[in-house]
Amino acid sequence: MPATSLEEERLTNRVSRRRPGxxxxxxxxxxxxxLLIGVFVxxxxxxRGLERL
Structure with a gap:
């Protein structure tokens, strides 16, 4: 029985996984x-608050 495209995709994904890190x-x-954006905000x-004082 030939592999369906979904099964082929699953096999390909297993082989081409990213490295753990x-x-x-x-x-x-x-x-x-x-975090950097939050610090600037x-x-x-x-x-802005100090200007109002």
Whole structure:
């Protein structure tokens, strides 16, 4: 019985998986970017609040 395209895709995905650290590194990069943006937002809001004093 020939393999269906879905079975072939599953086999291909098993062979071409990413290395273990790649996905984790991508999540870390995203978290770092969000943290950096958050720090700038807090800084901007702090400076804006100090202007009103």
């Amino acid at each position: 790649e996905e984790c590194a991508a999540v870390a990069d995203l978290a770092y970017a969000v 807090v800084l901007a809001l702090t400076l």
